[in-house]
Amino acid sequence: MPEQTLIEQLAAVLNVEVIAPMDGSEAQGMHKALPGYQAVADDAARFVQKHGQTLNLDASVLADLTEGLAEVLRLEPGEHALDKLQQSVYHQRLRGTDRCMEGLYNSTRRIRDFSEAYPDIAEEGKFLLDFMKAFKPGRKKEKKEDGGGEG
Structure with missing residues (x-):
């Protein structure tokens, strides 16, 4: 008998089935x-x-309702557990991405530093430079207002 996949094992624990x-x-x-x-x-x-x-x-209407409701009630605990697990995994991914951001800031800084000496690197890293423009660390600079001039 072939071994169960991780998904099949998880489905068994949650009392659900894996369907197409x-x-x-x-x-x-x-x-x-x-x-x-x-x-x-x-x-x-x-x-x-x-x-x-x-x-x-x-x-037959009552039977359909009873069976359908029983199926929904059977699936609810697994659905709830998977929702919590999915949210946890998503938050872990956000934390992992957050850890990557400092490296991305440093990488874009180095690409800019070496862009004249290595134009190929600057061209190839342009996607990262463009992307990181939206994530400049620190406070945003306030625009200076035109006061109409003095005097």
């Missing part, structure tokens, strides 16, 4: 199963479960 991404036509065929509708659908399913007999709904 949906294609556009499959997503279009769904009945508004979008994240924005999810909370309303969950609340409505609970409401219909509670009042299904009073509303005289067909047993």
Whole structure:
């Protein structure tokens, strides 16, 4: 039996399955199963479960709602854990990028220092010089206002 991938192991821990991404036509065929509708659908399913007999709904409708709601409830803990993990990884990446920025400042300074002696390096590093213009450290200089002159 082949070893499980890390994703498969994580899916097993979270009690979810790894499925292939949906294609556009499959997503279009769904009945508004979008994240924005999810909370309303969950609340409505609970409401219909509670009042299904009073509303005289067909047993198949109640079964679909019950099974769908059970599936949503089963997935919620894994989804919550993955959201927290994704946010943590993203913040770690931001910290890593922050650590790189000092090196980028120093690199652009050196590119400028050597641009006359090594024009090829200056040309090749132009993308970095242009990018780093937006990230100049320190306070921004205030524009001088024209006071109309003295005298």
